Amino acid sequence: MRTPSFLFIAPLATLLAGCVNDTASYRIAGSDHSLTLRVVQDAFWSKQASLRLTATRLPECQRQFALGEVALAGMEVELFESGPNVYTLRAGEDAWQVETASCSERDAPEADAVGGQALGVFHLDAQGKLVFEAAGTASAET
Template sequence: MKPGGQMLRVLAAAGLVSVLAGCENSATSYMIEGSQHALTLVREQKFFWHDELRQAVVVSRLPACQKRVRIHPGPTVLVEMRVYAAGDALWALHQGSRWYLVGTEACQLQDWDNPSNQPPGALLGSFVLKDGAPAFVPAPAAN
């Protein structure tokens, strides 16, 4: 090995780690009935210079089903995603101008054209940034 070759490798590895450290790869869950029944928001940024992140929701009702469904990409800063009750084993997700309907009976998720832009039920909580990291924050309890 040439003199300084090992030092170059160490510097290159350190540079790669710092580049990758800027990427977001996160998952946070709304637990419906413990960890076996949940909705999980997953956000993945392949490269730090990308200004959009891939987003998916993992719909779980174990052991019956678990499915990861890609949703529309999001910006690098998490846009709040509200979770609403929408019926028996149904939830509505609202992020920016987009609505999604989620059913855990058959682990399904679809875009929802909600012309009224009104939630179908009570707000249960939101996926938000908390202390710089994505988290699910339950809605305040009704008095």
């Protein structure tokens, strides 16, 4: 007798159910100019997650950048506008900078030297969903 394959797949799905795999966006000027952060936890037991940023300024720019890994506990990625079409992200001691005019990654300043206008923060809410909370607001948008 052949065992149904779903009996093997169901336990695997349960293991993956606790993983974080989510995105949140900051819209700069309508739907054609935005920054979208993706957080991916590869295994439910991992305390780290990888970050990827998609910069979009259509039709000239749409590019994804691998930012590295961050700790999931208390994860906050701050977003700053550091000049025309220049955006800096900071998570703890790490910082990254992208330019949407040329669709490129720039050398970021040291995390403690990040400047510019604070736009908000990407973080995990109480349900583990990635949200972007704009500076000066108490509500989150996705």
